[in-house]
Amino acid sequence: MRDPVVFPHGSASSSEEHVIGALRKAGWWCADYAYAGFWQLRAMFDRTDPASFASGSGARIVVLPGVYETWKFMQPLVAALHERGHPVQVVDTLHRNRRPVVEMAQSVGDFLERHDLTDVILVAHSKGGLAGKLVMTGPAAGRVRSMLAIATPFGGSSYARLMLSRTLREFAPDDPGIISLTQRRSVNDRIVSIYAEFDPHIPEGSELVGAKNVRLDTGGHFRILAHPRVLAELAVLAEEH
Helix, strand or coil: CCCCEECCCCCCCHHHHHHHHHHHHHHHHHHHHHHHHHHHHHHHHCCCCHHHHCCCCCCCEEEECCCCCCHHHHHHHHHHHHHCCCCEEECHHHCCCCCCHHHHHHHHHHHHHHCCCCCEEEEEECHHHHHHHHHHCCCCHHHEEEEEEECCCCCCCHHHHHCCCHHHHCCCCCCHHHHHHHHCCCCHHHEEEEEEEECCCCCCCCCCCCCEEEEEEEECCCHHHHCHHHHHHHHHHHHCC
């Protein structure tokens, strides 16, 4: 298993550590939901045509948003990828990703086959990474080069057990879908899992056995989509073949 890449921060004395840690997490939590609220609201009114990002000579990217997100929630990242020469495509049939992961993966696989896309890099957020890994082990596996997964609950989230919605309870660590995905390790070495030191939605973290794990010295589930390390890791994947 590869060791996580960790970006260190200054240490505090033992007497201050607890208070400073709690304040830091509270700040991250507030910043994370402010980011999510802003981009969810903007996505409601944005009329950008996703076809405007489909041109480019770089490695082809297909973006997979998280639960309750449309591709427009990831638009800042989509635009940044396109500016760097990557043709970026979205799977419109995912809508807000409320369907089970298996159905989401089927939609993505069908999209890749229908458009005859090959050598694709998946860039996925949260639930999108679960579907992406399933695609990499399914009928359309040969069409995917690698995946950059951002804040994906590969081992599930214990918070999911507290949710009333089946859409969210699907992320419980003991859910059959999560267990099945955990056992599918053959593609893990083609996945980069990037996640925050503190994720308010995934207390277990997003470390994936056998993958390249990049733990950021920050907190959040949403705002790390804008972290410069995401683009840096994508650049590395784009150079690999």
